[in-house]
Amino acid sequence: MKSAMVLGATGLVGRALVNLLLQDPRYQEITCLVRKPLARHQYNDPHNKLKPVVIDFNALQDYQGYFSVNHVYCCLGTTLKRAGSKAAFRRVDFEYVHIAAQLTRAQRADSFVWISSVGANANSRSFYLRVKGELENAIMRMSQLPYASAVRPSLLLGKRDDARTLEDIAKKTAPVWQALMKGPLKKYRPVHATDVARNMLALQRW
Structure with missing residues (x-):
């Protein structure tokens, strides 16, 4: 039986x-590092595997012991609008994730496995894609x-707690995107969050 840890469990x-x-029988415990208590009704936990831990992400290195698991999944991420500044965005999307990777290594x-973005490139003119590319490197x-x-998803589909205009448009026009984006463009199709989660699970090392 394996244990896992998830950062960004509320996204x-x-x-x-x-x-x-x-629901995966291979896991016996799922630890989630979160900013605030989880809304338990959003998680189906019949076997009492879920172990949420409220932490201060600005002191993530102080929680190194929680990384003593088999698999670490990092779903941390924000938007420039929500972060409020490029510095705040970089703190979440680069610094927190990079520290998480370092703690994963330290605890062996x-x-x-983490979430990047389609088009991530350290040389991109887009600040968002440049940060994602720098993190990958x-x-x-x-x-x-x-x-x-x-994993490198495009626009994410699914029910969010907060409204995001581009994703709302993508949901409404999904059939058009699916029809037009073929071949090399297929990777830019909007993708459902559950499919991204499945890809993350499939990428794990067993």
């Missing part, structure tokens, strides 16, 4: 992922991290 993908892990977990260059892998 769109994080919620879907935690529910998948709770078997693997680390930083993690993949880390020595002694046994196994690390990123």
Whole structure:
């Protein structure tokens, strides 16, 4: 039996992922590091596997012991609008995730899987994509991290607690996107959060 830890369990993908892990018989315990108490009704936990821990992400390194699991999943992420500044965005989407990867390595977990973005490129003119690309480079260059892998979704579909205009438009026009985006463009299709969560689970090292 395996144990897992999830960062970003309250987000769109994080919620879907935690529910998948709770139903997976290979896992006996799912630890979730969160900013505030979880809304238990959003998680199906019939076997009492869910172990939420409220932490201060600005002191993430102080919680190193929680990374003593088999698999670490990182679903942390925000938007420039929600973060309020480029510095705040980078703190969440680069610094927190990078520290999580370092703690995974320090505690010798078997693997680390995180959410990046389609088009991530350290040389991109887009600040968002540049940060995602810089993070990919930083993690993949880390020595002694046994196994690390990123999923690169496009616009996410699913029911959010907060409204996001682009994603709302993507939901309404999904049939058109599916028809037009074929071949090399297929990777840019909007994707459901549950499918991203399934991809993260499939990427883990067993």
